[in-house]
Amino acid sequence: MSTTVRQPSRKHSVPLSEVEQTAFCRSEDDLRPQPLLDELKVNVRWQQIPPEYQALDPETLDRRITDVKRELGQKVTILGHHYQREEIIKHVDFRGDSFKLSQNAASRPEADFIVFCGVHFMAETAALLCAPHQQVVLPNMAAGCSMSDMAPMDDVLDAWDDLAEVLDGYGTILPVAYMNTAAGLKGLCGRQGGIVCTSSNAQAALQWSYDRADRVFFLPDQHLGRNTALTLGVDRQDMVVWDPFKPLGGHTAEALRRAKLVLWQGHCSVHTRFTTRQIEAARSRFPNINILVHPECTSEVVQTADLNGSTELICKVINEAPAGSIWGVGTEINLVNRLAQANPDKTIFCLDPVVCPCSTMYRIHPAYLLWVLEELLEGRVANRITVDEDTRHHSRIALENMLRLPSP
Ligand code: SF4
Numbered sequence: 001m002s003t004t005v006r007q008p009s010r011k012h013s014v015p016l017s018e019v020e021q022t023a024f025c026r027s028e029d030d031l032r033p034q035p036l037l038d039e040l041k042v043n044v045r046w047q048q049i050p051p052e053y054q055a056l057d058p059e060t061l062d063r064r065i066t067d068v069k070r071e072l073g074q075k076v077t078i079l080g081h082h083y084q085r086e087e088i089i090k091h092v093d094f095r096g097d098s099f100k101l102s103q104n105a106a107s108r109p110e111a112d113f114i115v116f117c118g119v120h121f122m123a124e125t126a127a128l129l130c131a132p133h134q135q136v137v138l139p140n141m142a143a144g145c146s147m148s149d150m151a152p153m154d155d156v157l158d159a160w161d162d163l164a165e166v167l168d169g170y171g172t173i174l175p176v177a178y179m180n181t182a183a184g185l186k187g188l189c190g191r192q193g194g195i196v197c198t199s200s201n202a203q204a205a206l207q208w209s210y211d212r213a214d215r216v217f218f219l220p221d222q223h224l225g226r227n228t229a230l231t232l233g234v235d236r237q238d239m240v241v242w243d244p245f246k247p248l249g250g251h252t253a254e255a256l257r258r259a260k261l262v263l264w265q266g267h268c269s270v271h272t273r274f275t276t277r278q279i280e281a282a283r284s285r286f287p288n289i290n291i292l293v294h295p296e297c298t299s300e301v302v303q304t305a306d307l308n309g310s311t312e313l314i315c316k317v318i319n320e321a322p323a324g325s326i327w328g329v330g331t332e333i334n335l336v337n338r339l340a341q342a343n344p345d346k347t348i349f350c351l352d353p354v355v356c357p358c359s360t361m362y363r364i365h366p367a368y369l370l371w372v373l374e375e376l377l378e379g380r381v382a383n384r385i386t387v388d389e390d391t392r393h394h395s396r397i398a399l400e401n402m403l404r405l406p407s408p
Contacts, residue, residue: 015149017360020044021269025356031334033058033087036367044359045142047383053367058087061366065091068373076376077111078369079104079126081118082311083270083332083361088117088369097311098122098179099198102129105136113137113376116385117364119145123385124183128395136385137376139368143360145180147296150266151220153184155244160188162248163217163262170257171214176205178221180268183387183395185219190397197402199295199310202228204405215259217242220266227295227302229261241265270358271296274330276304278351282328286347292317293330293351301330311335321346333357 023044024031037054040046056064069076069091079101080092089095094104098118102125105114114136116123123138130136160175167173175194177185186196193212197205206228209216218225222241229239238260242249248256249265256262274297282289291305292314302308307317311331318327323345329336330351340348375382387395 015144015146016045017144017146017149018269021146021359022356024359024362025354031085031355031357033085033366036365039365044363046363047141047368049368049371053371056367056370058366061370062087062090065366065370065373068370068377071377072113072373074110076113076115076373077105077108078115079117081122081361082315082335082338083358084117084364085334085357085362086338087366088364089338091366091369092117097198097200098125100312102126105130105134109134113381115139115369115372115376117369119143119148119358119360120385121145121148121180121182124387125179125186125399127385127387128183128186128392128399135381137372137381138383138385139372140363140365141383143363145360146269147220147266148180148182151181151185151264153182153188156185156188156219156264159242159244159249159264160192160217163256166248166253166256167215172212173215173217173262174209174213175217175219176209176225177219177398178202178224181220183391186395186398187391188394190394190399190401194398195401195405196395196398199224200312201402201405202295203231205402206232208401208405210260215261217262217264219264221268221296222263222265223267223272223298223302224295225261225263226299227297227308230299230303234260239263268296270332270356271330272298273352273354273356274298274301276300278330278353279304279328282349282351286326286328289326289328290321291328291330291351297330305330315339318343318346318348332361334361 023042035057078092080089080095105126106129109131114126116126116138123136127136175189175192177189177196179198195205240251240259241263243265271294279291292307293301293305295308318339326347328351333350333355334357336350372382
């Protein structure tokens with residue numbers, strides 16, 4: 001059977017959010033609070049906000065956020081992802097991973113406004129799950145996620161069309177979208193009978209998909225997809241990585257027909273910094289150390305570690321660990337520092353010696369939080385995140401498929 005090999009559109013290249021990822025990296029722990037004006041010197045994209053907010057010192061920002069939050073009362077719920085900086089986390093009503101936070105928001109119907117201190121796809125997910133009267137606000141519109149940005153809708157639709165053509169008559173395929181995707185991709189999954197997953201339930205979501213189809217198209221994180229499939233016993237030889245910059249993702253039609261798993265060529269700029277060499281260095285320093293990493297790390301790192309799991313699992317394991325235990329952790333530095341502070345009876349440190357926060361999460365500076373809250377007090381909704389009705393409908397199908405999975 002002949003297949004027309006489409007040339008990639010090349011409309012998209014490496015996302016800017018990926019290029020900007022190292023902008024906040026430091027050689028030592030120096031993530032002190034400072035006025036936004038000073039942080040604007042870091043060469044990344046920032047949303048412009050009124051100049052009076054940019055010059056405010058950390059103490060003034062803290063006091064004014066506390067005051068405006070008190071005045072807004074029950075009308076506002078502030079959500080903070082685990083990777084947010086401490087100056088933000090201290091003001092949030094709920095702290096968690098992206099999906100848990102969206103559920104938290106849904107549990108507060110009295111709040112007309114949900115201020116999501118996270119990245120763009122998280123605010124979109126909250127907008128998908130919240131009640132119709134609730135409005136979701138992202139304090140800084142430049143807070144994207146480089147992994148999510150690696151799977152632009154047009155490129156994914158081209159890939160899906162190519163796969164449908166190549167696989168016609170050769171069995172079925174289902175799309176599985178990690179939570180870290182734009183709402184449009186979750187909608188694609190809903191339309192095609194697929195499912196959304198988090199890092200906690202990726203294994204169940206993949207199994208659910210293999211129960212219904214011959215192969216899976218997993219996106220956007222190749223590492224989470226690969227690590228999860230390996231635990232299900234899928235052979236590496238049955239996996240291919242789809243490169244959106246090459247015709248047919250860089251494969252022959254025959255190779256795609258043989259594959260059980262097509263992985264989108266995306267990754268997390270934060271979690272792929274961890275290496276097996278860092279693990280070896282930590283083990284030679286502390287022979288009794290426990291190595292705990294996120295499944296967005298490479299499969300070599302995950303297989304060298306003692307344990308791997310979602311941010312929620314990392315928090316649970318470390319908080320419940322015995323006093324005196326030692327933990328080398330492979331996840332975002334703000335979370336690792338917070339776990340170390342909350343567990344002074346344990347030794348907890350980040351495996352990466354370079355202090356490198358998620359640069360897009362880090363763009364939620366307190367000046368942005370204050371600005372959106374004071375706008376709400378004035379009756380104006382700044383930076384509202386919305387999802388069109390068709391996308392909302394289909395995304396919710398894929399999310400509901402996920403919600404029916406057995407608990408991890
Ligand atoms: S840590 Fe990675 S996946 Fe999470 S928001 Fe940052 S870039 Fe995206």
